[in-house]
Amino acid sequence: xxxxxxxxxxxxxxxxxxxxxxxxxxxxxxxxxxxxxxxxxxxxxxxxxxxxxxxxxxxxxxxxxxxxxxxxxxxxxxxxxxxxxxxxxxxxxxxxxxxxxxxxxxxxxxxxxxxxxxxxxxxxxxxxxxxxxxxxxxxxxxxxxxxxxxxxxxxxxxxxxxxxxxxxxxxxxxxxxxxxxxxxxxxxxxxxxxxxxxxxxxxxxxxxxxxxxxxxxxxxxxxxxxxxxxxxxxxxxxxxxxxxxxxxxxxxxxxxxxxxxxxxxxxxxxxxxxxxxxxxxxxxxxxxxxxxxxxxxxxxxxxxxxxxxxxxxxxxxxxxxxxxxxxxxxxxxxxxxxxxxxxxxxxxxxxxxxxxxxxxxxxxxxxxxxxxxxxxxxxxxxxxxxxxxxxxxxxxxxxxxxxxx
Amino acid sequence: xxxxxxxxxxxxxxxxxxxxxxxxxxxxxxxxxxxxxxxxxxxxxxxxxxxxxxxxxxxxxxxxxxxxxxxxxxxxxxxxxxxxxxxxxxxxxxxxxxxxxxxxxxxxxxxxxxxxxxxxxxxxxxxx
Numbered sequence: 001x002x003x004x005x006x007x008x009x010x011x012x013x014x015x016x017x018x019x020x021x022x023x024x025x026x027x028x029x030x031x032x033x034x035x036x037x038x039x040x041x042x043x044x045x046x047x048x049x050x051x052x053x054x055x056x057x058x059x060x061x062x063x064x065x066x067x068x069x070x071x072x073x074x075x076x077x078x079x080x081x082x083x084x085x086x087x088x089x090x091x092x093x094x095x096x097x098x099x100x101x102x103x104x105x106x107x108x109x110x111x112x113x114x115x116x117x118x119x120x121x122x123x124x125x126x127x128x129x130x131x132x133x134x135x136x137x138x139x140x141x142x143x144x145x146x147x148x149x150x151x152x153x154x155x156x157x158x159x160x161x162x163x164x165x166x167x168x169x170x171x172x173x174x175x176x177x178x179x180x181x182x183x184x185x186x187x188x189x190x191x192x193x194x195x196x197x198x199x200x201x202x203x204x205x206x207x208x209x210x211x212x213x214x215x216x217x218x219x220x221x222x223x224x225x226x227x228x229x230x231x232x233x234x235x236x237x238x239x240x241x242x243x244x245x246x247x248x249x250x251x252x253x254x255x256x257x258x259x260x261x262x263x264x265x266x267x268x269x270x271x272x273x274x275x276x277x278x279x280x281x282x283x284x285x286x287x288x289x290x291x292x293x294x295x296x297x298x299x300x301x302x303x304x305x306x307x308x309x310x311x312x313x314x315x316x317x318x319x320x321x322x323x324x325x326x327x328x329x330x331x332x333x334x335x336x337x338x339x340x341x342x343x344x345x346x347x348x349x350x351x352x353x354x355x356x357x358x359x360x361x362x363x364x365x366x367x368x369x370x371x372x373x374x375x376x377x378x379x380x381x382x383x384x385x386x387x388x389x390x391x392x393x394x395x396x397x398x399x400x401x402x403x404x405x
Numbered sequence: 406x407x408x409x410x411x412x413x414x415x416x417x418x419x420x421x422x423x424x425x426x427x428x429x430x431x432x433x434x435x436x437x438x439x440x441x442x443x444x445x446x447x448x449x450x451x452x453x454x455x456x457x458x459x460x461x462x463x464x465x466x467x468x469x470x471x472x473x474x475x476x477x478x479x480x481x482x483x484x485x486x487x488x489x490x491x492x493x494x495x496x497x498x499x500x501x502x503x504x505x506x507x508x509x510x511x512x513x514x515x516x517x518x519x520x521x522x523x524x525x526x527x528x529x530x531x532x533x
Contacts (some may be wrong), residue, residue, distance in 0.1 A: 030461045340468035342442055342513060346410070356441035366443065372466050373442040402469075 023378030035283035065282025072285040085229035089216035094120035103129035105161040167199030168215035173331035203331040224284030228277035347398040350390035418473035435524030474509040475517025
């Protein structure tokens with residue numbers, strides 16, 4: 001994985017950067033930048049309905065990206081809707097599913113959801129008047145910060161219509177027991193929505209094997225550009241769901257008084273899409289595939305073990321996440337005793353160690369685990385052991401300044 | 406050597422903030438939340454008949470910068486009139502800290518100030 005770093009300009013020797021904020025947004029490799037740049041330089045036309053070469057090329061590249069993404073998650077291309085990101089994808093679903101819910105129904109989430117997979121469902125629940133339930137986490141012992149399956153079994157009963165959960169927590173790093181949750185949800189006939197914003201860059205996710213109804217993610221956490229994301233939906237669902245926004249490109253027929261919708265993903269993609277970003281995302285998933293999940297996962301495991309050794313050996317650092325490497329991704333939130341997260345992050349930045357500090361768009365989770373704000377170091381395929389060492393050095397400096405001994 | 410940001414008096418105010426106490430039946434009180442970290446500060450002030458602040462306190466959690474800033478701010482407030490409080494700007498608060506505050510930390514430095522402005526607004530609305 002050493003050669004990987006050379007493909008990311010932001011990591012060039014001159015920057016001296018230790019980038020540990022991939023959970024917020026991952027760095028973008030040259031090959032993705034080139035694909036996007038090529039669009040603007042060589043065939044910067046709008047997609048669909050253009051009968052000239054440049055537009056045909058743009059359309060082929062755009063639809064080619066859809067095929068690449070579909071292949072990447074084991075879907076069929078007509079099940080892949082391009083969005084502006086995870087947030088838009090979940091909002092679209094929360095609006096589109098409203099017609100299927102009544103006040104007798106229940107929506108189930110977990111305690112660790114990002115605001116993006118919480119607030120849209122809160123809004124939906126309050127509009128419909130239905131109940132929201134939360135699957136607890138285990139908060140003590142060896143299994144601390146993993147999903148409490150007993151709670152999941154209690155939450156998911158016959159009243160439940162939607163189970164929406166993150167495949168991996170962006171704060172705790174916890175990997176959800178996907179198959180078990182799917183099994184419980186399917187048994188009661190609930191629709192499952194997987195927020196894969198974090199997980200997508202850390203583990204292979206095959207929608208057919210998982211058998212989820214919907215899965216959403218963003219391009220920019222997957223070494224792609226910002227402003228593009230994916231809403232996967234089983235074909236039967238996408239056919240049934242009504243569009244939630246309207247305009248050009250999503251219609252079959254239009255009169256002055258009514259319209260009918262286009263077939264397939266187009267129904268959910270009104271207006272000119274973010275063409276370059278979609279093409280960039282297509283290049284990003286090809287990039288991941290070329291690196292290969294086997295080496296990505298092996299590297300991830302090594303970084304997790306190393307980081308847990310380094311951070312776990314410091315009595316002043318409390319890592320907020322599962323201890324077993326099989327239960328987590330390489331996203332580490334932690335507290336340094338006696339030092340506020342913002343002060344830790346500020347001091348890290350002095351040695352070009354980029355970490356994030358705050359509530360990480362998970363205010364209810366932080367309250368739930370009894371924390372105010374936390375530091376998060378999140379890793380990508382370019383993260384090296386040296387990066388973790390430099391983080392540790394920066395933390396030592398923070399402790400020195402704050403006289404934490 | 407003193408750190409450029411975390412000077413000894415800043416760290417001292419973080420470890421042992423000034424006027425970190427509750428005021429029973431405050432004449433004015435206001436709260437502010439730092440949206441990026443969720444930290445919050447509540448300020449409470451006692452005002453006499455001549456509109457002068459006779460006592461003040463603050464509560465809440467925050468980083469070294471926000472705790473030092475609110476300490477100095479509340480300390481400054483005591484003995485001042487509401488009019489003087491109204492004339493205070495964010496820049497004054499940053500000046501009180503005596504350190505360079507980066508763009509990213511401005512919200513930390515001014516969290517107490519935002520709570521104070523909230524307190525003044527609520528008080529003045531009540532007294533119209």
